[in-house]
Amino acid sequence: MMKSMLQGYRVLDMTQIVAGPTCSRIMAELGADVIKLELAPYGDRTRFGGLKPRDPAHKGSSQSTYYFQHNHSKRSLALDWKNPQGLALLRALIPHFDVLVENFSPGVMERAGLSYEELKKINPRLVMCSISLAGQTGPLSQKPGYDYIAQAYAGITDLIGDPDGDPALITMAMGDTATGISAAMAIGYALLHRERTGQGQYVEATLLDTYFQMHEVAIPRVSLRKNYTPRRTGSQHPDGGPTGVFKCADGSYIALAILPHQWKAFVQALDAPELLDDPRYATAALRRDHNEDLKNTLEGWLGGFDNRDDALAALEKHRIPCAPVLTLNEAMAHPHLKQRNTVRQVHDAGLGSFDIPGLPVTFSSWKPEKKLQAGLLGEHNESVLRDILAMPDENIEQLYDEGVLIKDKTAPRSIKETTET
Structure with missing residues (x-):
């Protein structure tokens, strides 16, 4: 060889x-x-x-x-x-x-x-x-x-x-x-x-x-929707999910990415079954349109934990894709990367x-x-x-x-x- x-x-x-x-x-x-x-x-x-x-x-x-x-x-x-x-x-x-x-x-x-x-x-x-x-x-x-x-x-x-x-x-x-x-x-x-x-x-x-x-989805949309222009959405993904960066009670942040097929698992992780019956969240498109409401709900739930790690553990029990927002110093020290x-x-x-x-x-x-x-x-x-x-x-x-x-x-x-x- x-x-x-x-x-x-x-x-x-x-x-x-x-x-x-x-x-x-x-x-x-x-x-x-x-x-x-x-x-x-x-x-x-x-x-x-x-x-x-x-x-x-x-x-x-x-x-x-x-x-x-x-x-x-x-x-x-x-x-x-x-x-x-x-x-x-x-x-x-x-x-x-x-x-x-x-x-x-x-x-x-x-x-x-x-x-x-x-x-x-x-x-x-x-x-x-x-x-x-x-x-x-x-x-x-x-x-x-x-x-x-x-x-x-x-x-x-x-x-x-x-x-x-x-x-x-x-x-x-x-x-x-x-x-x-x-x-x-x-x-x-x-x-x-x-x-x-x-x-x-x-x-x-x-x-x-x-x-x-690197544009994964926006180019066909712009091409087909002649009057459509994508806009900045800050720390949130424009398609909702919820997907983005969210603040924890201790001032730290987590990143979360929820695809449509993971919505029920996400609701279970939050122990909030009422969200399944909420007409604002009945479809992925509606969840996108009410993304700010979802963000507030999620950050309210995160506020119930003393720290970021406990919140992440609760999400990971339901295999929700999530991560702490690490500083570069923290990322370099992470045992997985090493x-x-x-x-x-x-x-x-x-x-x-x-x-x-x-x-x-x-x-x-x-x-x-x-x-x-x-x-x-x-x-x-x-x-x-x-x-x-x-x-x-x-x-x-x-x-x-x-x-x-x-x-x-x-x-x-x-x-x-x-x-x-």
Whole structure:
């Protein structure tokens, strides 16, 4: 059995921030040899985010918790590919890769002579994936932007927040992460296609397309009901249920999701059989229309418990889908997430030990590595160029001298220093 599912595949990662690095990180963890090509002189911009080393021995290094989370398990090649020599070196690498992932603004790769149409001439088996805000074509294709911009364009932001308040922002890279996962999935299918046909292909993933997929029910409604516009409903689901977030007597909150077939069990949990005869709640549609009344009834019932846990226990006796609204601190400490490696601890020489998320999937024939590492800027320059291009040490030294290659100042810079170290 192969050690890892993607062992033997080589990926050139020309991405930064979150969406692209998420895609390539998944492939790296599953065994692919991912070479993260970082643009000189600074590399991935997330090297300046998150927490940085405070130990004087590591102060000033390019490492950060933000970078580590999204780029562990990869090798870093720091190259000025805007330099003609650097671009020539990059093109020399292309035939040795199975996959290329990039998330520059549309047109950047083409202007550099690195479009898929050009690259497939030198590597017909290449699977190339471009990740962007809104795609390589269309009216929005040239618009710069990040997760929150796609969120707004997709009609997501307008639906978040209190009914009479301002739209609210999902203040985490939800769309970025989901796009990275979608891109990794698509690349896997493209590689399967290549195994069957021998042909590479071009794959696109966009934040806007990914966010638009997240509308689970509203799009057909808007399409069929010409005068219908969904509205913000705050902490309550627009379809009622009751489904949403509800306050307990101790000031904490629970989340509850009641589908129509669970209504009777919910009534039994509340020990309120009169609700079954209440004409306001006779159907799911009527319960939706009287959602505020239901919310008041439920929160009145919750007020009869001293704490959140007792209320949850009463609901769980009737298998009602419910959960405490945990802080992130509480979620990270939850034994379930720890047991399943959803929260996992990593160690970095400069940053120390800290938690990061695990993979969102598991496999019966493969287990994730327990020790994860993220490279310093350009840390693997020598090993990449030796392994892939069999480049002599003197040529590598010359690339350093001419500024084509760069390396973190806390890592050995030259071949001679590497050998001595």
